[in-house]
Each structure stands twice: as structure tokens, then as C-alpha cells.
Amino acid sequence: MMVTGADLLSDLLHGMRLTGLQYRRVEIAPPFGLTFGVSDARAQFHFVARGEAFLRLDGEGEASLLPVGTAVFLPRGGRHEVLSAPDAPSRDIHDFESVDICPSVCAVQACTAEECAGGKTVLFSGCMEFDLGGMHPLVALMPQAMRVDTILERNPEILPMLEAMEREVRLRRAGYAGILSRLAEVVSAAIVRGWVECGCGDATGWVEALRDPRLGRVIAALHHDPARNWTVAELAAEMGSSRSVFAERFLSVTGVTPLRYLTELRMRLASQWIGRERMPIDIAAARLGYGSQAAFSRAFKRVVGYPPGASRLAG
Numbered sequence: 619m620m621v622t623g624a625d626l627l628s629d630l631l632h633g634m635r636l637t638g639l640q641y642r643r644v645e646i647a648p649p650f651g652l653t654f655g656v657s658d659a660r661a662q663f664h665f666v667a668r669g670e671a672f673l674r675l676d677g678e679g680e681a682s683l684l685p686v687g688t689a690v691f692l693p694r695g696g697r698h699e700v701l702s703a704p705d706a707p708s709r710d711i712h713d714f715e716s717v718d719i720c721p722s723v724c725a726v727q728a729c730t731a732e733e734c735a736g737g738k739t740v741l742f743s744g745c746m747e748f749d750l751g752g753m754h755p756l757v758a759l760m761p762q763a764m765r766v767d768t769i770l771e772r773n774p775e776i777l778p779m780l781e782a783m784e785r786e787v788r789l790r791r792a793g794y795a796g797i798l799s800r801l802a803e804v805v806s807a808a809i810v811r812g813w814v815e816c817g818c819g820d821a822t823g824w825v826e827a828l829r830d831p832r833l834g835r836v837i838a839a840l841h842h843d844p845a846r847n848w849t850v851a852e853l854a855a856e857m858g859s860s861r862s863v864f865a866e867r868f869l870s871v872t873g874v875t876p877l878r879y880l881t882e883l884r885m886r887l888a889s890q891w892i893g894r895e896r897m898p899i900d901i902a903a904a905r906l907g908y909g910s911q912a913a914f915s916r917a918f919k920r921v922v923g924y925p926p927g928a929s930r931l932a933g
Contacts, residue, residue, distance in 0.1 A: 634750055636661070636807050638799045640722055641744040642711065643787065647729035647736060651701045651708030654743065655692070661748035662692040663802050664700060665780070667787035669739030672701045675762050680704070682763075687780055689766040691806045693748055693757050702739065711743075723795035742787050744802050749890065760813065766805065769812030776808050832857045833871060836864075840876075844884050845907035850876055885921040888914075893929040902926070 639660065644652070648669075655662055664673070666688050672681035673690060676697040681704040684690060692698065699708045716724040729738055750757055766776060783801050786794045836856045840848065853876050854864035868876050884906045891897040891905075903914030918926045 634807060634810065635747065636749075636803055636810070637747045638663075638722060638803050639745050639747055640724075641742065641795070641799050641802065642716065642724055642726050643719070643795070643798075644711075644714075644726040644741040644743060645729060645734060645738055646702075646726075646741075647733040647738045648702035649706045650728065650739070651699055651706040652741075653697065653699050653708045653710045655695045655697050655745075656710055658695055658745060660695045661746040661806070662695045662698070663689070663744040663746060663806050665689045665742045665783055665787075665802065665805075667740040667742055667784050669737065671739055671741065672704050672706075673763060674699045674701060674704070687784060689780060689783075689802075689805050689809070691764045691766075691809045692762060693760045693764065693810070694762065695745070696762070698763075700741065700743075719795040723799055740787055742783065742798055742802065744799065746803070746806065748806075760810075764809050764813055766809055769809065769816065772816065773808060773812045776805060776812075779805050779808070830871070832859070833867060836868070836876070840880055840883060844880065844887060845905060847907060848877070848880055881917060882921055885918055888918060888926060889922060889929050892926050899926045 646652070654664075664671075664684070666684045666686050668686060670686055671684045673684050674681035681699075681701060684700075701708060711726070714726045714728050716726045718724050748757065766780065770776060779801055783798060783805070786798050786801070836853050839853070839856050850861050850865055853868075854861045857864045857867075859867070865876065868879070872879055874882070888902045888906060891902045892899060899915070900911045903911045906914065908914035908917070915926055918929075922929065
């Protein structure tokens, strides 16, 4: 059966793992500045439920306006600020006292009743675990911040979810915190899907690879059977070309050699299995086609930068 680009994009999204770890409902009166992600590279999400705010990314002097009803997803997290005005001073979000609403959601009341009565901004923000499985290199190619308003025209189904989030934040009905966290995950996933379906921005090489039927067959084969001891000749046969033409085409589109791509794919899978799923190292090595744990550990450290045992500690 021929694998199409649409099949590979579906596989990419099917393997997406996006789980909220900690959410905050923040009420704050201007002037304010909140700093997020100082020591956390996990994905971040913000939704402006009331008022407006500005987003300033680390390393960028200009702040962009986030009107009420706007959601933004930062796939790689990192330090950034949510401000009442572009020139507002900022404090780390952890400096503010919080009250737990449920195990993964807390409330931050950063203004007094009198201050809030004069006008307040209400945010729903979250820290998320974000992974694209075997396609995880795409995360590095994503924009630092991905706004929902850039994809609403092509994805109008997101608008009712944003409206539902606004109502849940405003009304605070029973169970609203859990509902908000699930909606935030769905909206974030929809933002990622919109970016992928719109051509992945500047990640033209990956999109070209995924949408090229001949090269797509090769990438699909690698992802469906990463443990196989693939040779360049076998992969070229999957593409239906000579070894030299295949190798040149693969390198020009993906930026790496086919065997390097396979090794990195194996190590990404191993990191997930060992770190998050707590799979024993010897089982992960065998599942990925390594004849010995020692050979696997050497390859893992060469690609990832540390031994597989440290991956379990990090996970």
C-alpha cells in the first residue's frame, strides 16, 4: 500500500503527546508583569479570559498584544513575560501566593478586592509536557510562540472552545478547573495541528519529506520498523531509486544522512521508553535492534549526550 503525505502527517499528529502538568488561574490588576518559564523548557500555554495583556519573548525587545479571548502556545517553553503594558516591570509567577483548586490547578489572586474592582486581567496559564514521538525534531522548527488567532480562519471549530474557556474562567462553576485544563490541552493540540496543516511555517524540508510520496515511503518504513538493520541500498529500494540519488535527496531534504536519521529516531524512542515509561534499558536496547546493551548505551550517549540511565532519572 502506498504511503501518502497525508498518512505521514496523520501519523505525526497521532503520536502527539500533550499533557498539562500544572495550571494557574491568575487574577491581577494593571500595572503588572508576570515572568514564566525561567527554569523550565516545557511547553507553556496562556489564555486571556478577561482584559488584555502583552507577550514578550526572551531575547525579543518588542511585546505583542494578546486581546481578550486569545490563546498562545509556546511549544518549547522558556523564559517569557505576560505584561499589562510593553514597559511594565515583571516578577516571577512563583513569587505570588497560590491556592490549590484541584491537584493540577491553582488560583493566584494577585490583586486586592479594591484593585480588582478597578479593572483586572484574568489569565489561565499552564505548563505542559509536549512530545511528537518519532517526529519530535519538528518541535525545534516550530515558532517560539504559536497564536490561535493565526489559524482561526482555517480552523473555525476552535472558536467555540475558546468561548467555552472564557465562560468557565468567568463563571467558575463546579469542576471548572478540570474542564479548563482539558480544554487547554485540546486547544493547544489544535494550534499544533493547524500549524502542521498550513505547511509547518519555515520547516519546508520536513514538509517536503512528508509530502513527497517516494521519500515519504522511506520515512514511514523507518518509523514503522526502527529496529531493522536498514542499509542505504534497502532504503533506496523503498524510494525506487539508486543509492546515490536517494542519499543525496534524503540529505538535502532532512539535513541528515538516512542512517543518522535512523539512529536519532531510535534514541528519541528510547528516551521516551526509558525516561517516561520506565522500560528497563536492556529491553529498550533489544526492541531497537541492538545486539548488546553496551552497544546501545554507547549509541545513546553519543546522540543524547548522557547515558540511558540518566534518562530515567530525568524522566
